[in-house]
Amino acid sequence: MNEPIPLQVDDTELALLTDLYQLTMTQAYWKEDMHAPATFSLFFRRLPPTRRFMLACGQQHAAALLSRLRFGDEAIKRLAGTELFEDGFLDWLADWRFEGDIHALPEGTPVFANEPLLEVDAPISQAQLLESLVMNLVQVETVLASKAVRLVMAARGRPVVDFGMRRMHGVDAAVRGVRAYRTAGLAGTSNVLGGLRHDLALNGTMAHSYILAHDDEDDAFRAFARHYPGTTLLVDTHDTLDGVRKVIDLMHKAPELGVKAIRLDSGDLGELAKGARALLDEAGLEEITIVASSGLDEVQIDALLEDGAPIDAFGVGTQMGVSADAPVIDLSYKLVEYAGEPRVKHSPGKINLPCRKQLYRRLDDQGQYAGDVIALRDESIEDGEALLRPLVQAGQLNDDEMARASEARERVADALARFPDDVRHLEEGESDYPVELGPGLERLQSSF
């Protein structure tokens, strides 16, 4: 292609980021005059084997975009070019806007299989059209937040910093990922735009290329520490412990540079951290901390700390940036109610819960979570907090609920402490945390 390649998707094009059948089905609804109210529910059927919960994330971002979704002139023209759509339908589409309701879990809510993350109530000709986009928007943040929180748990209070921008799936994932990381509890990110936009501290050290561009490692260390007093020096370009000795030498000659940390980025991180710590301590440089990076995931971090590795902070990238062990969840957006009637697909071996719903999380006397109840939206469950909140009402964003997204990070930390231990375990396997159906939903479900 020789034409300029557009960088991004702007507001006028976003409505076209959908699957073709959403548009052809909507045209069919339009032709059949089917505009009765529908409810679609967003949920996943199964946790990935290496997840004991997911962290719902991205719903606020999705709601903000969906509430202003429009088919602009250019979009209508491009649809006309496909010759699949009638003029009358395209006119209707030019006036289309979302006028329904969206209920969603607050961002940062831990969620289990079959629980609704989000429900859309609207004429079917509106609700159907949101499907592909809402799934794309919620999927990526939920997948990334759910991976990142495992790294935070594995690090046991030590800071975890995102170094993964370069290996994430494109520009949007890289920028919006930082939103998910902030919610999950990461301490910082190397991603400048992501961090600035989503208010997460910027962190950075130095790369091997900087060392290699200098005549020797000493020169590179000295120059960089002079430019950035209190910096972190990367010590593994040639020989890690030799690099540590050079840092010690530099600090003895020029203590005013106040090198704050060293970074290990290759080799046996546990052994090298022990060796480096011993050298630094012998030299009276107990205040210099050790940062480790190099393809780390939560299993490796857990093993390093279990083994007593004296590592003070972790930089993580590749594995977290694509959630390598579980890069996708089995997210579904299913019609559950139409024209006031429950609707459900009969799938052998699959649970499909009909009707609009509410999710309750019950507390015990000690303030710990005792279990979840998936209920009909109209049945009230005692002792449980109703988690799905109205984000969009009659097409308008609910500002109070949107503002709650800023509490997402605190919500995660608070919620995790309230779950039984086995929900937080990192190893494969399911927790015993109970998720039940409310009596009304149970009765309805068994009647199908």
Added chain:
Amino acid sequence: MNEPIPLQVDDTELALLTDLYQLTMTQAYWKEDMHAPATFSLFFRRLPPTRRFMLACGQQHAAALLSRLRFGDEAIKRLAGTELFEDGFLDWLADWRFEGDIHALPEGTPVFANEPLLEVDAPISQAQLLESLVMNLVQVETVLASKAVRLVMAARGRPVVDFGMRRMHGVDAAVRGVRAYRTAGLAGTSNVLGGLRHDLALNGTMAHSYILAHDDEDDAFRAFARHYPGTTLLVDTHDTLDGVRKVIDLMHKAPELGVKAIRLDSGDLGELAKGARALLDEAGLEEITIVASSGLDEVQIDALLEDGAPIDAFGVGTQMGVSADAPVIDLSYKLVEYAGEPRVKHSPGKINLPCRKQLYRRLDDQGQYAGDVIALRDESIEDGEALLRPLVQAGQLNDDEMARASEARERVADALARFPDDVRHLEEGESDYPVELGPGLERLQSSF
């Protein structure tokens, strides 16, 4: 966050999509007056276990963006706000532009471990700044194209259509993914914006929600087929073979609707396809084809066809959309030459090839590929085609080379036919395809 959430990244912000250390190192180069020419090489050290080659993709898109990368006023203001940068450096950055050269493999070139996908020659203060962005841009398209081509190979000439937009990692991956899919040889996509922008045929059928919103399946089939004569009907909402019988009934009553295909989306696809085929053939509807979808990957497609499943086309989504078995490659952008001298990091057990390079692919007498040679850019290898081409020269896009991106799809098909069989095998394992070093590089490499 209550503020409006920006949808995407525009041109004025793109330069901020980088890792912080690229900017702090560049400020250090600026302070040290280090502007000597450098070469950085983009390559991966290892193929994922389930890949026998990768399909290089995204280089043209990256080159187009990098050649126009600027730090706009707003970007400079935001960097100033971090208090990490001096005014003099920010002034220099406001005038910064890429004035170097980029050599790259044409998109759609199969590539193996340690082979350069792309090399940047520029003052180090320019080349360093491209690292994070070029990796992000090339990574996602290369990962997705490399997965998609396996599905194409598994389908043995049958059309493979992308249904995966909803489960890809964000907006950019979803749109740009279609570019990679076109290169890899997919027949179509359900992704409207992706298909329109990147010139891949749009495909779509119908969803279970459409069936469920009607009073019964017959009504839904009849209505949809009337709206879209020659359409594909989804037959598995209730009972697959029962759904097929309803299609047969419809076609007997209203043959003018010309239903073209049925889609199976759940259950034992092989058995159901055989059952459906038998019913259709008995009814004299041999012309109705069978489309299968439902979490398919290349291993399942291969097994279905090996077992004789009468499936005519495949819709694939989740597994392909995140390249679930290999969502990331170990891509590196390494300094290999600075100020005319080779530079190399010494990493035990890792190969680091110094100096600017060229990649040659040798043909045998039958026009088959005989092996690759990674050589110094200045040494000439006989009988081999030099694959790295000048995409950007002195900061300007080379239009002739950019135009070659439009041949990427044909390039893939042609190249795959020229490799030994074992390069195309789908099972885990390495091929025997030889990748060697040129004599000059071999000599230089052994001297380190």
